Amino acid sequence: MVNFDLGQFINEHRKAAGLTQIQLADLAGIGKTTVFDIEKNKKSVRWDSLMAVLDVLNIDVQFISPLKK
DSSP, X not given: OTXXXXXXXXXXXXXXXXXXXXXXXXXXXXXXXXXXXXXXXXTTOXXXXXXXXXXXXXXXXXXXXXXXX
Protein backbone atom coordinates (compact mmCIF):
# COMPACT_ATOMS: atom_id res chain seq x y z
CA MET A 1 0.00 0.00 0.00
CA VAL A 2 2.51 2.57 -1.11
CA ASN A 3 -0.09 5.20 -2.04
CA PHE A 4 -2.51 4.55 0.82
CA ASP A 5 -4.47 7.68 1.76
CA LEU A 6 -5.69 7.33 5.34
CA GLY A 7 -7.72 10.54 5.20
CA GLN A 8 -9.61 9.41 2.12
CA PHE A 9 -10.09 5.94 3.63
CA ILE A 10 -11.66 7.45 6.76
CA ASN A 11 -13.75 9.87 4.68
CA GLU A 12 -15.17 7.00 2.62
CA HIS A 13 -15.97 4.94 5.73
CA ARG A 14 -17.59 7.93 7.43
CA LYS A 15 -19.83 8.52 4.44
CA ALA A 16 -20.64 4.81 4.12
CA ALA A 17 -21.72 4.91 7.78
CA GLY A 18 -24.02 7.83 6.94
CA LEU A 19 -22.24 10.22 9.29
CA THR A 20 -21.35 13.87 8.87
CA GLN A 21 -18.03 15.16 10.16
CA ILE A 22 -19.88 16.74 13.08
CA GLN A 23 -21.67 13.50 13.96
CA LEU A 24 -18.42 11.53 13.80
CA ALA A 25 -16.69 14.12 15.97
CA ASP A 26 -19.48 13.94 18.56
CA LEU A 27 -19.39 10.14 18.66
CA ALA A 28 -15.59 10.12 18.96
CA GLY A 29 -15.57 12.87 21.60
CA ILE A 30 -13.37 15.18 19.55
CA GLY A 31 -13.79 18.46 17.71
CA LYS A 32 -15.17 18.80 14.19
CA THR A 33 -11.95 20.46 13.10
CA THR A 34 -10.03 17.37 14.18
CA VAL A 35 -12.14 15.16 11.91
CA PHE A 36 -11.51 17.61 9.06
CA ASP A 37 -7.76 17.53 9.81
CA ILE A 38 -7.73 13.72 9.84
CA GLU A 39 -9.51 13.56 6.48
CA LYS A 40 -7.03 16.09 5.07
CA ASN A 41 -4.05 14.06 6.39
CA LYS A 42 -2.76 16.84 8.64
CA LYS A 43 0.30 15.73 10.55
CA SER A 44 -0.71 17.58 13.72
CA VAL A 45 -3.55 15.17 14.65
CA ARG A 46 -3.17 13.51 18.03
CA TRP A 47 -2.88 9.73 18.06
CA ASP A 48 -5.71 9.30 20.59
CA SER A 49 -8.04 11.40 18.41
CA LEU A 50 -7.26 9.30 15.35
CA MET A 51 -7.83 6.10 17.32
CA ALA A 52 -11.18 7.43 18.63
CA VAL A 53 -12.35 8.04 15.05
CA LEU A 54 -11.19 4.61 13.92
CA ASP A 55 -12.98 3.04 16.88
CA VAL A 56 -16.28 4.76 16.03
CA LEU A 57 -15.96 3.56 12.43
CA ASN A 58 -15.10 0.01 13.60
CA ILE A 59 -11.75 0.08 11.82
CA ASP A 60 -9.04 -2.10 13.36
CA VAL A 61 -5.39 -1.18 12.98
CA GLN A 62 -2.62 -3.74 12.92
CA PHE A 63 1.08 -3.01 12.93
CA ILE A 64 3.35 -5.60 11.43
CA SER A 65 7.03 -5.31 12.14
CA PRO A 66 9.37 -5.65 9.18
CA LEU A 67 11.84 -7.32 11.53
CA LYS A 68 11.89 -11.09 11.42
CA LYS A 69 12.72 -13.20 14.42
